[in-house]
Amino acid sequence: MGWVARRQLTNLLGALSLVLALAGLSVGLPALDSALPADRSVATDRPYVVGGGVTVVPPAGSRIDVTETRPTDDSGTALFRLGPVRYLITVRPFDGDLDAAAGRLRERITGTAGYQVTGTELTVATGSGLAGVQGGYTAPGRGGRYLVFVAGGRTIEVTVSGADLDLGRTLPAIDASTRTLRYDPAEPE
Known part of the structure; x- marks a missing residue:
């Protein structure tokens, strides 16, 4: 049971990292774009x-x-x-x-x-x-x-x-x- 919980925790952390990276891109890139002059x-x-x-x-x-x-x-x-x-x-x-x-x-x-x-x-x-x-x-x-x-x-x-x-x-x-x-x-x- 410990091995399954550790693997699920690793998968969860990987998925959260991916979600955070995508959220950072979706917020950061438009902010960077609007900060640059047209x-x-x-x-x-x-x-x-x-x-x-x-x-x-x-x-x-x-x-x-x-x-x-x-x-x-x-x-x-x-x-x-x-x-x-x-x-x-x-x-x-x-x-x-x-x-x-x-x-x-x-x-x-x-x-x-x-x-x-x-x-x-x-x-x-x-x-x-x-x-x-x-x-x-x-x-x-x-x-x-x-x-x-x-x-x-x-x-x-x-x-x-x-x-x-x-x-x-x-x-x-x-x-x-x-x-x-x-x-x-x-x-x-």
């Missing part, structure tokens, strides 16, 4: 891989939000923050033309309650020769700009949003950054 510094002197063969040189002073940034081989998302201004680049597979891509992005913008597309769209081009369109939008207490490009069976969508005063200060740096957008299917992911 945004991290990013090099602004070289291209950043967004995903899907797309790179961009981030604006000076920007930080990358790692909770919203996901590069993959055929798509990707990169969220840069310049103070309170959001600068989001999204790359997705797409089989339409530029007009269809711009229409799809406008629909997503206006599909959010209170958001409206304003003004006329303008043609834009990046330094690498990507041709696209640019427009503006408003939302309660915020303004924004959107750009869309089509290359290699992908859309490259850029949305910028923030309070008008903040946007006015950061748009020149963001414009310079968007001119560095580049699609290179051979770009390492």
Whole structure:
């Protein structure tokens, strides 16, 4: 009987140790995650891989939000923050033309309650020769700009949003950054 009790006690202690280790992980890892900042510094002197063969040189002073940034081989998302201004680049597979891509992005913008597309769209081009369109939008207490490009069976969508005063200060740096957008299917992911 003593041998069975000792073995049961050993099993019980092993099981309790495992439960305590799992409880420590389930409490400790989320606490560690919430203690780390969502945004991290990013090099602004070289291209950043967004995903899907797309790179961009981030604006000076920007930080990358790692909770919203996901590069993959055929798509990707990169969220840069310049103070309170959001600068989001999204790359997705797409089989339409530029007009269809711009229409799809406008629909997503206006599909959010209170958001409206304003003004006329303008043609834009990046330094690498990507041709696209640019427009503006408003939302309660915020303004924004959107750009869309089509290359290699992908859309490259850029949305910028923030309070008008903040946007006015950061748009020149963001414009310079968007001119560095580049699609290179051979770009390492």
